[in-house]
Amino acid sequence: MTEDTGTTVDEHIQNNIQGETWEVVHYMAMALKADNEGKTEVARTLRDIALDEAAHGARFKYLADEIGDLKEEIEKMLAGEEKAFDGKHEGMREADESGQKEVASFFDTAAHDEGRHAAMLRNLLEQYF
Numbered sequence: 001m002t003e004d005t006g007t008t009v010d011e012h013i014q015n016n017i018q019g020e021t022w023e024v025v026h027y028m029a030m031a032l033k034a035d036n037e038g039k040t041e042v043a044r045t046l047r048d049i050a051l052d053e054a055a056h057g058a059r060f061k062y063l064a065d066e067i068g069d070l071k072e073e074i075e076k077m078l079a080g081e082e083k084a085f086d087g088k089h090e091g092m093r094e095a096d097e098s099g100q101k102e103v104a105s106f107f108d109t110a111a112h113d114e115g116r117h118a119a120m121l122r123n124l125l126e127q128y129f
């Protein structure tokens with residue numbers, strides 16, 4: 001039997017959402033490293049695990065009733081994507097000025113992804129809500 005630490009169910013759920021979220025990013029970063037070392041099967045397995053962890057975190061968030069009205073959630077995420085677009089461009093400029101070319105280049109790429117995410121969400125709002 002595991003020891004009772006006095007942690008409430010809600011605390012366990014919140015700890016798990018945070019833990020799983022961190023794991024997703026960490027496993028995905030490990031997969032990139034494995035890819036760069038030519039270890040394709042290692043990368044694939046690490047990505048499979050990352051996807052499981054994402055699903056765990058998502059299910060805990062859902063069970064914790066943290067997802068409200070879908071239209072409002074999409075609007076909230078849209079605002080976040082637009083902010084991320086600006087923030088990543090700011091990061092790109094800073095990285096560029098300090099001579100970190102690869103970082104600057106990725107901030108640019110990721111900023112465009114955020115812009116694309118915003119467009120996709122806007123599209124959903126127009127089409128379905």
Ligand SMILES: [Fe+2]
Nearest residue numbers: 020052053056
């Ligand atoms: Fe997990």
Ligand SMILES: [Fe+2]
Nearest residue numbers: 081113114117
């Ligand atoms: Fe995004």
